[in-house]
Amino acid sequence: MISHLRHSLAAAAVLAGLFASAPVQAQQKSEIALSRQPGIFYMPSHIMEKRKLIEKHATALGVPSVTTKWITFSGxxxxxxxxxxxxVDILNTGTGNLxxxxxxTRGGxxxxxxxxxxxxxLISRDPNIKSIKDFGPADKIAVPTVKVSTQAIVLQIAAAEAFGADQWSKLDANxxxxxxxxxxxxxxxxxxxxxxxxxxxPFTFLELKNVPGAHVVLNSPDVMGGPLSQAQFFTTTKFADANPKIIQAVRDATKEAQDLIRSxxxxxxxxxxxxxGDKTSVEELLDLLKEPGMMEWNLEPQGTMKFAAHLFRTGTLKTQPKAWTDYYLPVAHDLKGN
Structure with missing residues (x-):
């Protein structure tokens, strides 16, 4: 995994030079490839796919020939x-990756x-693990991507709070x-x-329901002091500059999908x-969405600056953003994010 991470960062470093030096190609794409991960976090994207909402809003903006292709990755x-x-052109994934x-890519x-x-x-089926301080060296913790996924970084923040600021990476090896x-x-x-x-x-609720002994060790709102954006759409600035109406269509389509979830x-x-293809019953999923925090479907980024501050403090980020608008496109700058 470390070699995989280094490969990704090396590729990003190379692309940073390309973003800095290459002129923008003012060529609007007609087929847009978008990716997401499994889970109900990504329900707006499923509605957007089913109802062809990006296509609908692109047409309304004067780009009638757009088609979308959706790809699901495990991490x-x-x-x-x-x-x-x-x-792919646009990702729907976690704050850490953004x-x-x-x-x-130096803003690319x-x-x-x-x-x-x-x-x-954070769920455990080990009866000896009741808090973050109970993890031993042999206790493995599954996350989508080590060190850089949203889950891995929230774990670092929790470790810093539990063991001291200089111990933020204490559980990375787990x-x-x-x-x-x-x-x-x-x-x-x-x-x-x-x-x-x-x-x-829905895996949280499936595990707590179906796995013997499964119990909660901690929740992200307790660590972050409130909601944290778990999924957002992001892309390269080169793609955004060449496809401004597609970017606006993604925003408009996301809002329509979120509105449907609420209404x-x-x-x-x-x-x-x-x-x-989730086999969980509709009634179980509706009950799930009644749980605290489960209807947080918002366009504005939430909790991302605290996240960024941790990554800069630990050296993962080399540049400290002054505001969330530094890492979001102008299409979002009217929102009340944090």
Missing amino acids: GGAQTDALLAGG LLLWDR VKGIVATSAQPMT TVQLGHPDAYAALSNPKHEVHNHFSIP DTRQAVEIYKEIT
Whole structure:
């Protein structure tokens, strides 16, 4: 995994030079490739896909020939690799990946809008682990991407609070890379070496319901002091400059999808199930969305500056943003983000 991370950062560094020196090609694309991860965090994207909302709003903006292709990756590392390689145009993934690429490309990657800020939950099936201080060297914690995923970074912030600011990386060695479906499968297998998962919905609720002994160790709002954007759309500034109406269409489509989730939650859940194949019943998912923090569907980034401050303090970011608007495109600057 470390070599994978170094490869990604090296690629980002090379691209930083390209973004700085290459002139923008004013050529609007007709097929847009977008990627996301598994989980109900990404429900706005499922609605956008089903209802062709980007296509709808692009047409309204005078770009009628746009089509979209949606790709699901198991983790943010694979997504960022795909963006840097040109395999996808727009990502829907975590705050950590956005900040890392913004930093490494010297502003060549920026956010469009946020999509969700539901809680993440560190779950364990080990009865001896009741708090973050109970993890020993052999206790593995599944996260989507080690060190740079949103879950991995929230774990660092929690470690700094529990053990002292200079101990922020104390649990990095415990983390292993597993996509959320694979991590759920690992916790469900009593013989698997991974007993802990920094989980997202619906896997959080499936684990607590179905895995014997599964219990909550901590929640992200307790660590962050409030909601943290778990998913946002972001892209290269080169793509954004060449496709301004597509960027606006993504914002407008995201808002329409979020509005549907709030106004007709049942229909939104049915679309989510159709697109993802999630076997959880509609009623269970509706109950899930009634849990605290589960209806945080907002365009504005939430909690990202605290996140960025930690990454700069630990040396992961080389540049300290002065405001969240530094790493978001102008299309979002009217929002009340943080």
